[in-house]
């Protein structure tokens with residue numbers, strides 16, 4: 001999506017992927033800086049490690065405690081986080097959802113789940129139900145919300161009544177034989193208006209298929225991928241991201257059409 005966007009704007013830039021062992025992350029960042037790269041994106045497992053390696057943190061990285069975008073400014077590495085805003089932009093755009101006052105069931109309390117939970121609370125959702133395989137992790141996230149966002153009601157476990165939105169932030173669904181991340185004996189999708197699966201490959205996970213069958217509005221994680229990238233593009237280039245070009249490039253590369 002970035003290369004398509006550079007081409008569309010006539011920028012002689014290139015976006016390349018490098019696989020870096022976490023033990024070499026500092027050297028990789030320093031190397032990119034020394035070679036006058038404009039910036040970097042980081043993904044799992046580098047986002048938390050990089051926080052300590054920045055010369056400065058933008059408010060977005062400070063707030064979410066993770067860096068997914070670096071801009072090199074006069075040999076200084078500035079860390080940003082474009083993931084959290086992308087969640088909300090994608091939910092609004094793809095599901096036409098008003099988050100303020102909404103009731104949300106969030107599955108997963110890893111990196112993506114924690115950021116989503118805190119971001120939704122900061123958007124003034126009324127109630128958050130948090131479910132995760134490892135209870136200690138979800139308790140810790142609930143604790144952070146109670147501390148920072150006291151107006152959002154937070155509970156660990158499944159809701160007893162209907163919700164506006166169910167979000168999957170676990171990695172269950174990435175592999176074809178994965179079970180659904182939602183135990184429908186504990187919570188029926190008939191009780192949900194909309195379902196968002198952060199997974200975008202495959203385009204239709206078991207969760208999305210059951211949600212469609214239950215009559216829910218659905219969307220997969222492609223919008224999140226797009227919007228975190230578009231924001232990073234703007235941070236590096238200072239230009240408005242050509243969203244349609246980027247979306248088409250993603251669809252073509254990921255789904256082949």
Ligand code: ATR
Pocket residue numbers: 044107108109110111112113132133134135137169170171172
């Ligand atoms: P990410 O950065 O993508 O969030 P992560 O931090 O490794 O990645 O989190 C993965 C999430 O998927 C966690 O919520 C994890 O549950 P645990 O906290 O219990 O590990 C969840 N997950 C992964 N595999 C799972 C499985 N087989 N069953 C249930 N949950 C699973």
